[in-house]
Amino acid sequence: MTRAQQLGVVIGLLIVAALTVLRASDPPQLKLAREATFDQYQHWAPRSFEQMPVRVVDIDEASLRQFGQWPWPRNRMAALVDRLSEMGASAIAFDILFAEPDRLSPRNVVRDIAGVDPALLRQLPDNDELFAQSIIRKPVVLGFGLSNEGNYRPQVKAGFAFTGENLIDAPPHMKAATPFQPQLEANAAGIGHISLNPGNSSSVVRTVPLLLSDGQQLYPNLALEALRVAQGASTYLLIGAADAPNIVTSIKVGDFVVPTTAAGELWLYVSRDNAKRYVSARDVLAAGGATADVRAAIEGSIVFIGTSAAGLQDIRTTALGENVPGVSVHAQTVEQILSGQFLSRPDWANGLEILSIAALGSLLVALTIFVSPAIALVAGLLATACALVASWLAFSFAGLLFDPLAPVAAGTITHFATTSFRFLVTDRERREIRRAFGQYLSPSLLYRVEHTRGALRLGGDDRELTVMFVDVRNFTEISERLPPTAVVGFLNTLLDALSRHVTENEGTLDKFIGDSIMAFWNAPLDVNDHCGKAVRAALAMRETLAELNASDAFGFGTEHKVGIGIGIHTGIACVGNMGAEARFNYSAVGDAVNVASRIESACKMVSFDILVSETTAQALAGSALLNAGALALRGKRDRTNVYAVVGDEQVAASQEFADLQTVHGRLVQALRSRSAGTRRIAITAKVKATRLPAGLQDFYDRISRRSDQFLIDPADKNKLRQVTD
Known part of the structure; x- marks a missing residue:
């Protein structure tokens, strides 16, 4: 050189x-x-606009011309809530601040007149009281703004649970909030902040802070709180990074998991502004009642109430360069969560x-x-x-x-x-x-x-895997009655005990998804009898959970049993390094993973804790299996034959299982022929099942109500396709 x-x-x-x-x-x-x-x-x-159960009731120019200038008296807000509730709105969220008493309230107007009899004053209606009475026991969410003055903190109507480290310092910080009228704050079903980009100098709203923190308490935003109230959920689950503190990876609210930035923000993936998203407040408050189209739009929808009137200056710019009402951004946030179309960095x-x-x-x-x-x-x-x-x-x-x-x-x-x-x-x-x-x-x-x-490029290889999903039953109920720290302790105790059986049986522990475990076998190295080892891990999990419940390891009392559901499927999936050379995750994706997840969910319907697909069952020589029917799994055209795992080879060789297997075979034939003696045979099977340690009682209690899932012989694929079609 x-x-x-x-x-x-x-x-x-x-x-x-x-x-x-x-x-x-x-x-x-x-x-x-x-x-x-x-x-x-x-x-x-852009995200394509789809008709979602989300609407904006717009206090637009036409509404102001009809009912007068802003602000409206709160008895009109009460009427708006009553109308929307009567139409069947699943949640009603106000992108409006109610910080001061209603100056248009008759009581407040007359109070300023000299010489008014106090007794007469007390008889006059108070609009704030009318509004407060209107929202009580209704799915109403009120919004609050941020303030740099004072130290007011609004009530928090939901609980928060964490996986991993405490994430209280991860979201953006708030100093204080705009106050509520006390009766409104007390009667609201939910309270959320309406700030879209606090601390961001850009006029374009690209991310929405789903949570704010004051260092001691978390506060959800209006859209997230409306989604929670609409589902009747009571707790948010914050999922943190496993290897770093104060980093949020996703937030679970009800049935939805929302991926977020490290600070708990949602990257907005917006659709173009569409008139179908809006319903004019004038049409909702029409004197003759709302039209059928308006009622259809409101029924079952999460409704946000806000304004597009130019003079009220609640206009925001989206990533598409459109100027839209701020309330539209809240609506699009919920639309994005419902559609499952997320952006992430x-x-x-x-x-x-x-x-x-x-x-x-x-x-x-x-x-x-x-x-x-x-x-x-x-x-x-x-x-x-x-x-x-x-x-x-x-x-x-x-x-x-x-x-x-x-x-x-x-x-x-x-x-x-x-x-x-x-x-x-x-x-x-x-x-x-x-x-x-x-x-x-x-x-x-x-x-x-x-x-x-x-080597930095993402990729993987297609190979046959046996995939397992494990999920804790009634986790929401458990998290509701426990403080967040106790929920984390419970999850750590349970998931640590269960996940050990994956590695002990030569499996690969993929990830923890909240209260769930995903694992697979036969990658990165070939594993002999990977189906059998996956099932042996599942049976070991069953025994471990029984020991934890018996010893009251969770501190719930021996009368409160923790349950799990396990789904196992064998098929082709893509497995490899997902990420960068400096930071990656070895994981699997594909239809086989989805089927295993669906089978785990089916455990609830079948009322049994371990289910395997037919492809897995065919490789389990000598295991104690029972036909659990042909299930219509979500997203699958054909029904999927599943089998209940009663025990290992030792259980399969026992006389007790042989007797049960004989009765179960008669029961399946009776279910297929819709025999009148089905229930009697099911009772017989239930009695014989008491001799086995697998907990089959609930399985046989429900099996008579699942006769449609046994109408077709699992071996007859052509008929099975016809039933599915």
Whole structure:
């Protein structure tokens, strides 16, 4: 290497280091450019508008012309709540502050008149009291704003549970809130903050803080609270990162799990503003009653009440560049959660982008100095194209947000600087550089560099896996009656005890999903008899749970038993490293994973704790299995034959199981023929099942009501398809 080349490398790497440090510091200009890129992606592929059970009751210009200027008296708000409740709204959320007493209340108006008899004053109606009486025992959610003055904190109507570390300091901080009228605060079913981008200087709303914290208590936002109230849920479950404190990964509210940023914010994936999202308040309060179309729009919907009137200045800008009412952003938040279409920026995205700047810059320096600027330019253009395409595909197919501009811009600057150096300093040594290239950068070395870069790309292999899902039964009920710290202790005790059996039976523990476990067998290494080992792990979990319940390991009392459901399926799935070289997760995805999850959910319907699919059952030679029917799993065209796992080979060889198996066979035939003696045979099977330790009583109590799931012989696939169709 010549001195000119050494100098070129040093200068190039210094430039790369400076650009890497600049990106790591993430100044506002880079952040703005990155967010503008993500906005452009949404311009190209916005979330499609779908008719969801979410509506905005809009206090629009027509409503103000009909009923008078803002603010409206709160007896009109009471009438609005009564109308919406009568129409069947599942939740009614106000994107309106009720911080001061209603100045239009007759009692308040007359109070300012001198000489008014106090007794007469007390007889006059008070609009705040009317409004408070209207919202009591109705699914009404009131909104509060943020304040830099005072120390008022609103009531919190829900509980919070955590997995992992306490996440109280993860969300954005709030100093104080705008106060409520006491009777309104007491009677509301839910209370949530209406701030959309606190502390963000940008006028564009790109993320919504689902939670705020004052250091001691968490406060949900209006949209999240409305979704909770609509489902009748009472607790939020905050799921934190397993390897870092104060990082929120997702929030579970009722039946929905919402992926979030580390601070508990939701990346908004907005659809274009659509008139079908709105219902005018004038139409709701129409003197003759609402029309059938309005009633149909409101019935069963989560309703947000806000204003689009220009004079009230509640207008926000979305990533699509549209100016929409602020209440529309709350509605779109719930729409996005209901649709399951999320955007996320993984916590390793910054690291990957910084690494790409360093790697691409170093590669361009090497290619420019040691090969030629033309080849470096081609490599830079290819890298740019790959970055742009990969970023767009990640957004389009997975909702992942990766910034292609930072590495592209850094690569461009690096290439320009090193090319300029080469032409200015080393062009006279071109022949020597060519000789040096042959000496210092062989084709094999280049191949290894390219190979190392390729290792950063996501990917996996298709192979046969046995997949297991384990879920705690009645977790919501358990979390409701326990403080958050006790919920975390319960989960840690249970999941630690159960997950050990996965690794002891040569399985791969994939992840903990709240109160659930996902595991699989036969990857990354081949596992002999992976179906049998998965079932043995499930049976060991059953025994371990029984011991924990018997010893009152959870502190619930021996009369309160914790239950689990386990679903197992064998099929082809894609398994591999999901992430970056510096930070990745070895996981599996595919239809086999989905089927195992659905089978676990079916345990509730079948009333048995361990179910396996037919493909798994066929590989279980000698295990004690009972036909549990052909179930219509969600998302599957054909029904899926499932089997209840009673025990291992020892149980299968017992006389007790042989007797039960004989009666069970007669019961299945009776169910298929709709015999009148089905219930009698089921009772006989239940009696015989008491001799076995598998807890089959509930299974046989319910089996008579599931006769449709036994009408077709599991071996007759053609008839099974006809029943499903």
